[in-house]
Amino acid sequence: MILGLGAGWQDREHRLFGHELGDIPTRMARFEEGLEVITRLLNSDEPVTYQGKFFQLREALLLPRPQRPRGPEIMIGGNGPKRTLPLVVRFADIWNGNFLSPAAFEERSVMLDQLLRTAGRNPSDLKRTVMLSLTFGRDMTELERRLSWRQNDPQYASKSLDKVIEELSMNGTIVGTPDMISDQINAYSKVGADELVLQWFDLDDIDGLRAFATSVLPRI
16 A cells, blocks of 8 residues: 655645645645654554644544554655655655656656755655656557647647657657657656556546557566
């Protein structure tokens, strides 16, 4: 089990359950307190007391106790160098970058290395992952069909298919045929990504997902 944690971003999800999302400074302050509370409860076999702005604990004890020392691995997602990456260094076992190009991912990863060393942590102890969108076509004809939405997007409507693919791949999308996608995935591997989390939005297209798995994964 991996415990994935973040500051939140979608207002509708919060309203559905009666929570106020708040502005970004509020979210980040609440997130930092939440991480403090969660890790204290996971790490302590004794009751925990904590007095914060957002959370208060009074002799609280998490039961049953985790079988794994320190509890499940904690994954923190986000790219922000001022708030998020320092929280990754303090609390996380896994970092999940969001929609970063290989160059941007490497830049953030180097920042993390520096922050980890300053905090007395070994950079190799932090797993690095990245979440990306996925647009897959068995061939260029299918890929062009999947990217047909671009005709209604002013940013891409006047551009060739090759140019659209190039720009999408530099902005957090894995896009292309099996050969193209294999090259893009390998580019992330070369800059230190241990794992890719790919978003497949066409949920009813199980055949397409199966084709991606059988044609791309053996190449990785």
